Amino acid sequence: MKFDTVTIKDIAKALNFSTSTVSRALRGSYEISAETKKLVLEYAEKINYRPNPIALSLKERRSRAIGVVVSEISNNFFSEAINGIESIAYNRGYHVIITQSHESAAREKVNVEHHASRSVDGLLISLSSETVDLNYIKELNEKGMPIVFFDRITDEIDTHKVTANNYLGAMHATEHLIFQGYKKIAHITSSPLLSIAKERLNGYKAALEKHNIPFNDSFVKYCVHGGMILEEIEEAIEELYKEKIKPDAIFTASDRITTLCFGVLKKMKTKKELGFAGFTNTKVGELFNPPLTVVKQPAFEIGQTATELLIQMIESKRPVVDFETRILDTELIIRESSLRKVEA
């Protein structure tokens, strides 16, 4: 015995009741006399009785806990989203258990399965940039585990999804660069496997097309590790500058890639001539030199919405079959980094 924790048995013994009577009294069952209830409740309070949630989970196959799987909590988007998740979950009486995949598909699988075997009541998943095989998630989902995808979603599994309007966000940012007079806009993004990368690329393309700027394939660089490795960013930029036609602006497509690119360009000292805008939820873009133009996702709201949908599924009496994909608007915050430098 690790701790000498107080159990229902102790109460029963002390009060000379059966454990079932105590259990019922504790839960306020109508079949228990007021007197007994009072006795039990008071004694429980006195000895500081706490029900053992593990025993409950074993019995009821549920835990009032929600599992979260994200790639990196140090990514501002995710820490904000998690705050949104918690804000709803705690109010509804659910605990939130956070795990990180670090952009590894293997780690993601371990995390999902750990959550499942620990009987979380539902799962909030944002896929890793490496993930290809979704079968194990699909199976889990088909077995009845409620799952909501957020941010990095997938077509392969039919369930609720919540994400930002990545298409429009990217389109507006790109258009903004075009309005500033930039014509050779490069796009640095993460793994092409990611839904968000595809959507942002499409938004970028749409803006170019709308303004009759030909799309140039060599202006798009992928960082398959999603910016976890500095070298891949440096390489992408280097390649960009090897092209015959050099870009006059860069539009980056994810949190870490945005700040890392900004840093690399700063060191290259070519930044001055470059227009720069990127997706990121950093709180400090304003403090950068030059201040950073960003596409900001409604991370907190995405977390909230996903959690609401998940709890709705968890608590639904009958299996949910009507799924929705909620798409929340991004915000373009224009600062100096994307503004056309006045020619001297």
Add this chain to the structure above:
Amino acid sequence: MKFDTVTIKDIAKALNFSTSTVSRALRGSYEISAETKKLVLEYAEKINYRPNPIALSLKERRSRAIGVVVSEISNNFFSEAINGIESIAYNRGYHVIITQSHESAAREKVNVEHHASRSVDGLLISLSSETVDLNYIKELNEKGMPIVFFDRITDEIDTHKVTANNYLGAMHATEHLIFQGYKKIAHITSSPLLSIAKERLNGYKAALEKHNIPFNDSFVKYCVHGGMILEEIEEAIEELYKEKIKPDAIFTASDRITTLCFGVLKKMKTKKELGFAGFTNTKVGELFNPPLTVVKQPAFEIGQTATELLIQMIESKRPVVDFETRILDTELIIRESSLRKVEA
């Protein structure tokens, strides 16, 4: 029944063994014949059997999970520390369950108790800036729950602790400002309840004393919410500027306070004349305008060390009575924000 999960019973039934035989075969017990083992293992594999960790926890009173309580994962120090924690924990076969107190003592208590009741094998705690009452943690600890404090530690509980050398870190940063010629150095810090705030204040004072600069009480401002609220930062700075003697430099004592202060000062446009340095683990201080001089904590290593000590306690046969407090060196990264501006 929520999921039709495979249990030991199913294997037993299918193979016509008793559940105990199956259990033993699965765990490779020496008392089981090679043949039976093979049979069981193969069938288990075939039907994709996974042991139920909840049942195990209930039985063994342990979960191979470590609970973590921090104030904010969006704070870079903590997300790095958590990565350090995970790096050790996963290698040793422990899962990591992260919860946030959001600097609320009440929330912290809920989290700690949730972890305890879920039978985590040990706890890694960094206190909230509000925490005064440590009794419930003390009791838990005395009942036998292994606990290691990290970063924001306490004298009131006798156990392992891991923290940065806040005293020296603050002292060196302050001294650096002094060497730059600043004489009126203000200090903005978080709640005076926090160990780290006290240590950093002492380091600051020590540097002043060493260089014969009188300590001025009104040059120290406390943000009791630890920078969770912008207004308290603005107020602190405002008050500082109301003093007869205005500061010529500011030394900030925590992650969020540092970046928020920097932002507020920037808006005030008085930044130019001010020397600025602060504790923070942000990855992007270099990109600031001006680039930020920081005291960086070895967050990853702190997380690792704390986890090693915790697992050591968890796995120790006899109660650990010899406790240590590990103090890891900080790093002063000097950039432009603290350099004396050349007078025109």
Add this chain to the structure above:
DNA sequence: ATGAAAGCGCTAACAA
């Protein structure tokens, strides 16, 4: 209104 007993999935002491 209360109690006895079974069972959630698993392990282990004890039997055989």
Add this chain to the structure above:
DNA sequence: TTGTTAGCGCTTTCAT
């Protein structure tokens, strides 16, 4: 070498 049984903490049917 394998099986029987009890028990971890709790809820719940079925008796009483």
